[in-house]
Amino acid sequence: xxxxxxxxxxxxxxxxxxxxxxxxxxxxxxxxxxxxxxxxxxxxxxxxxxxxxxxxxxxxxxxxxxxxxxxxxxxxxxxxxxxxxxxxxxxxxxxxxxxxxxxxxxxxxxxxxxxxxxxxxxxxxxxxxxxxxxxxxxxxxxxxxxxxxxxxxxxxxxxxxxxxxxxxxxxxxxxxxxxxxxxxxxxxxxxxxxxxxxxxxxxxxxxxxxxxxxxxxxxxxxxxxxxxxxxxxxxxxxxxxxxxxxxxxxxxxxxxxxxxxxxxxxxxxxxxxxxxxxxxxxxxxxxxxxxxxxxxxxxxxxxxxxxxxxxxxxxxxxxxxxxxxxxxxxxxxxxxxxxxx
Amino acid sequence: xxxxxxxxxxxxxxxxxxxxxxxxxxxxxxxxxxxxxxxxxxxxxxxxxxxxxxxxxxxxxxxxxxxxxxxxxxxxxxxxxxxxxxxxxxxxxxxxxxxxxxxxxxxxxxxxxxxxxxxxxxxxxxxxxxxxxxxxxxxxxxxxxxxxxxxxxxxxxxxxxxxxxxxxxxxxxxxxxxxxxxxxxxxxxxxxxxxxxxxxxxxxxxxxxxxxxxxxxxxxxxxxxxxxxxxxxxxxxxxxxxxxxxxxxxxxxxxxxxxxxxxxxxxxxxxxxxxxxxxxxxxxxxxxxxxxxxxxxxxxxxxxxxxxxxxxxxxxxxxxxxxxxxxxxxxxxxxxxxxxx
DNA sequence: ACTATAATTGCAAGCGGTTGCATTGTGCTT
DNA sequence: AAGCACAATGCAACCGCTTGCAATTATAGT
Numbered sequence: 001x002x003x004x005x006x007x008x009x010x011x012x013x014x015x016x017x018x019x020x021x022x023x024x025x026x027x028x029x030x031x032x033x034x035x036x037x038x039x040x041x042x043x044x045x046x047x048x049x050x051x052x053x054x055x056x057x058x059x060x061x062x063x064x065x066x067x068x069x070x071x072x073x074x075x076x077x078x079x080x081x082x083x084x085x086x087x088x089x090x091x092x093x094x095x096x097x098x099x100x101x102x103x104x105x106x107x108x109x110x111x112x113x114x115x116x117x118x119x120x121x122x123x124x125x126x127x128x129x130x131x132x133x134x135x136x137x138x139x140x141x142x143x144x145x146x147x148x149x150x151x152x153x154x155x156x157x158x159x160x161x162x163x164x165x166x167x168x169x170x171x172x173x174x175x176x177x178x179x180x181x182x183x184x185x186x187x188x189x190x191x192x193x194x195x196x197x198x199x200x201x202x203x204x205x206x207x208x209x210x211x212x213x214x215x216x217x218x219x220x221x222x223x224x225x226x227x228x229x230x231x232x233x234x235x236x237x238x239x240x241x242x243x244x245x246x247x248x249x250x251x252x253x254x255x256x257x258x259x260x261x262x263x264x265x266x267x268x269x270x271x272x273x274x275x276x277x278x279x280x281x282x283x284x285x286x287x288x289x290x291x292x293x294x295x296x297x298x299x300x301x302x303x304x305x306x307x308x309x310x311x312x313x314x315x316x317x318x319x320x321x322x323x324x325x326x327x328x329x330x331x332x333x334x335x336x337x338x339x340x341x
Numbered sequence: 342x343x344x345x346x347x348x349x350x351x352x353x354x355x356x357x358x359x360x361x362x363x364x365x366x367x368x369x370x371x372x373x374x375x376x377x378x379x380x381x382x383x384x385x386x387x388x389x390x391x392x393x394x395x396x397x398x399x400x401x402x403x404x405x406x407x408x409x410x411x412x413x414x415x416x417x418x419x420x421x422x423x424x425x426x427x428x429x430x431x432x433x434x435x436x437x438x439x440x441x442x443x444x445x446x447x448x449x450x451x452x453x454x455x456x457x458x459x460x461x462x463x464x465x466x467x468x469x470x471x472x473x474x475x476x477x478x479x480x481x482x483x484x485x486x487x488x489x490x491x492x493x494x495x496x497x498x499x500x501x502x503x504x505x506x507x508x509x510x511x512x513x514x515x516x517x518x519x520x521x522x523x524x525x526x527x528x529x530x531x532x533x534x535x536x537x538x539x540x541x542x543x544x545x546x547x548x549x550x551x552x553x554x555x556x557x558x559x560x561x562x563x564x565x566x567x568x569x570x571x572x573x574x575x576x577x578x579x580x581x582x583x584x585x586x587x588x589x590x591x592x593x594x595x596x597x598x599x600x601x602x603x604x605x606x607x608x609x610x611x612x613x614x615x616x617x618x619x620x621x622x623x624x625x626x627x628x629x630x631x632x633x634x635x636x637x638x639x640x641x642x643x644x645x646x647x648x649x650x651x652x653x654x655x656x657x658x659x660x661x662x663x664x665x666x667x668x669x670x671x672x673x674x675x676x677x678x679x680x681x682x
Numbered sequence: 683a684c685t686a687t688a689a690t691t692g693c694a695a696g697c698g699g700t701t702g703c704a705t706t707g708t709g710c711t712t
Numbered sequence: 713a714a715g716c717a718c719a720a721t722g723c724a725a726c727c728g729c730t731t732g733c734a735a736t737t738a739t740a741g742t
Contacts, residue, residue: 001460001484003698014722019700026701029720044482046458050400051698053391054727061439066428074425074641075624083424084415087407087442096461098402099438101428117387119342119728120437141385143342227628257628264630283416284625287568287598289605300415344728355692360730367731370690392728395697460698 002043011039022047062090062310063121065100067108070191072226076254077282078299082149085303086125093311095122109135116142123310125149125303145313147306149299151323153195160309160322162302166196169328170203170249171210173277173295176330177247178211181339182275185213186245188233188255190225197222200251200279219245223255230258238266246274246339253278253285256292260335271337281331290334298326343384352380363388403431403651404462406441408449411532413567417595418623419640423490426644427466434652436463450476457483464651466490466644486654488647490640492664494536501650501663503643507537510669511544511590512551514618514636517671518588519552522680523616526554527586529574529596531566538563541592541620560586564596571599579607587615587680594619594626597633601676612678622672631675639667 004022008015013032020026021036028036039045053059064086066079073079083097090097098121100111115121116139123145136152136159148161177185187204189197201220208215221236223229230250237245250256256278260270268274270290278285281296305324313319345363349356354373361367362377369377380386394400405427407420414420427438439462441452456462457480464486477493477500489502518526528545530538542561549556562577564570571591579585591597597619601611609615611631619626622637646665654660 001698004700005698015698016700016723017721019698020721023700027719032720046455046460048395048698049459049461050391050394051727052700054389054395054729055698055700057727059391068425068428074421079424080415080421083420083440084409087409087440091442091444091448096456097440097442099424099428099440101432101438103432107432114387115437118390119387120390227624254624261628283568283595284628287602287625287629289630342728345730346728356728357693357730358691360728361691364730368689373691389728392697393730395699396728396730398697 001048002040002045004045004047006043007036007040007045010043011035057119058314059120059122060094061096061098061121062086062307062314063098063100063115063124064127065102065108065111065115065124067102067105067127069103069105069108070224070226072254075227076225076252077280078252081299082127082303085300085305086307088300089304089307089311093315095311113138116144116146119144122314123147125306125310145310145319147309147322149302149306150196158321160313162305162309162322162324162326164297164302164328165325166199167203167206169295169297169330170200171206172203173279173330174204174207174249175210176332177249177275177277177336178207178213180247180275180336181341182247183213183339184216184219184243184245185247185249186219186221186233186237188230188248188250188259189220189222190251190255192222197251204249218243223250223258225252225254227254227258227261230255230260231262232258234259234262234266238262238268247336248274248276250276250278253280253282253292253294256294256335257284257288260288260292270335273340275336275339277336286333288335293333293336294331296329296331298328301326342389343381343386345386345388347384348377348380348386351384352376398460399655400461400463401435402437402439402462403427403648403655404439404441404456404465405468406443406449406452406456406465408443408446408468410444410446410449411565411567413595416568417566417593418621419593422640423468423644426641426646427648429641430645430648430652434656436652454479457485457487460485463655464488466647466651486651486660488650488663490643490647491537499662501654503646503650503663503665503667505638505643505669506666507540508544508547510636510638510671511541512547513544514620514671515545515548515590516551517673518590518616518618518677519548519554521588521616521677522682523588524554524680525557525560525584525586526588526590527560527562527574527578529571529589529591529600530561530563531592531596533563538592545590559584564591564599566593566595568595568599568602571596571601572603573599575600575603575607579603579609588677589615589617591617591619594621594623594633594635597635597676598625598629601629601631601633611676614681616677616680618677627674629676634674634677635672637670637672639669642667 004018005015008018021028021033102108102111126148151161151163221233248259259276278292278294281294285292285294309322345356345359349359362369362374443449443452467489492502492504562574589600600617619633619635622635626633626635650663
């Protein structure tokens with residue numbers, strides 16, 4: 001592995017000159033530049049990014065740690081969408097993304113801090129929305145820029161996040177169902193330990209309350225974001241007979257698809273007898289029959305924004321905190337309809 | 342940012358001792374170890390991974406560069422599956438994954454070599470199966486271990502790859518269709534520039550030839566792995582009237598789903614009138630109605646193997662070349678059936 | 683108590699670039 | 713021809729951690 005000194009020796013110049021030639025910034029006479037480049041070429045020299053990082057204290061890398069906190073995590077469209085947004089931005093700025101894997105919430109936090117502490121990245125996007133107060137507090141103490149995808153529960157004026165207003169949009173979604181005449185509406189949430197689940201549940205309640213519909217604990221179920229979770233929710237709720245829900249709101253499309261599958265096996269027509277709404281606008285939501293009405297959450301855009309915030313903070317080394325809600329969109333397709341009488 | 346020297350000063354020892362204390366390898370008296378750790382704690386010291394990497398010439402990172410060579414790349418299950426496999430292995434060995442993004446085949450190669458040359462990773466998994474001979478040749482010259490996901494066209498005894506025998510399994514899949522009585526079978530390929538597309542086409546031809554069915558150029562179409570590609574293929578082929586295919590083989594599930602959507606709009610029953618087979622066993626293949634018969638390609642397992650090969654090469658610094666075909670599985674579900682007479 | 687040997691710890695030279703400052707070289711001005 | 717500004721290089725000290733080897737204990741053997 002040729003170093004900058006080897007090249008310098010061969011080109012008969014000082015290492016610093018080689019460094020300057022490669023940085024492209026400094027002014028180097030055309031002649032020596034050429035000499036250096038041929039020497040580099042002959043030696044098959046490539047600047048060592050690690051050494052450079054150590055010297056300039058910049059890695060041109062942003063990190064993300066991915067929790068496989070539930071099986072099927074990679075079946076969902078969340079991760080690929082976030083990755084897509086990140087890569088898109090990162091690519092344009094000559095950055096890379098460093099991905100850490102983990103299996104549990106704890107490992108997730110551990111890895112996050114390991115990356116933070118060890119300076120392997122210039123910034124980090126933090127996914128886990130289960131982060132408790134202390135973690136965010138700890139994150140703030142480090143000087144490494146970070147942005148949360150999913151806002152923290154407590155309010156911090158100085159932490160950046162991007163999110164959607166889950167409560168508001170869930171309320172809107174459920175209100176749509178109510179407007180279609182539905183009264184008995186099931187809520188199939190994800191993991192109850194996750195912040196977003198609470199926010200959605202609150203939105204759901206808000207919609208019921210606004211319409212003067214009594215909350216009914218039996219209508220609440222948690223499918224942990226898995227297709228099977230949606231399926232079993234229907235199995236349980238279907239037994240309620242004439243008290244069974246006539247509409248289902250599911251916190252992701254996978255569960256909504258599970259709901260539809262269960263209804264199909266029970267010979268219940270969608271949307272004829274029961275309406276179903278999912279969340280996220282996963283690719284399959286469009287391919288399923290009937291096409292799933294879904295609340296589109298712009299995860300890729302959130303990731304884009306997160307990456308942009310981070311890269312701005314890094315390159316301009318200014319650190320304005322950005323807290324931003326993006327808009328969701330209710331995509332009304334074929335799995336919902338008016339209550340049949 | 343506290344350094345090892347700060348800790349050393351505070352603990353009253355030499356920096357090298359601190360280094361040893363943190364490495365865990367060397368023998369340090371319990372007493373000084375404790376002193377060092379409290380000092381480190383007080384200073385909120387975390388070893389700098391970059392500096393360590395520079396010194397030990399190891400980054401504990403494997404790289405992958407993701408081409409967005411076609412729109413919808415992130416809609417397909419290929420990328421998330423590969424990522425899942427990678428993260429799983431990588432996590433267990435304390436490695437991370439460095440992801441580069443790119444937009445074109447050229448950028449992809451550029452980034453790959455940039456990462457290779459700049460020593461930002463200890464190994465790299467190379468996805469693009471369009472890599473031509475020269476590129477693989479160039480890869481071999483570097484000393485950085487790499488493994489291809491998807492075997493190269495030319496034979497190299499010393500390059501590692503993992504793949505499935507696309508030709509053989511496509512032949513098997515098409516043979517299944519023939520066995521069901523189909524004769525007019527359409528082939529909806531991905532990007533014709535991609536190696537795997539040729540392999541599959543060959544398998545398709547092999548199956549026809551073996552059954553003595555004439556090859557028919559009109560039956561061949563390329564959908565570039567997009568749902569819409571499958572849809573338009575049917576639009577074109579459906580016009581053939583009684584010469585229209587009675588079965589479709591699509592090179593991924595997205596296109597197969599597009600095929601089914603087109604057939605649905607044309608009121609053609611699946612599998613009653615026409616059979617459809619996809620490839621990959623994407624999550625949605627199971628959720629679509631009728632459930633898609635598909636050739637499962639074990640991408641996650643391929644990635645696992647690739648990561649393992651890489652990490653072994655890195656940690657044992659032995660570099661046996663592993664070339665391995667994994668098995669596919671034809672999952673017969675509800676989108677295929679016997680030819681209706 | 684006094685070596686011989688083993689266990690700890692210190693020293694210093696890296697790992698491969700970067701960069702502020704000093705030095706040399708070139709072209710102009712007067 | 714001397715003086716000066718400015719462009720192009722060279723010098724050397726980092727960035728923060730590792731590690732072979734030397735020096736300094738601590739432990740053991742007699």
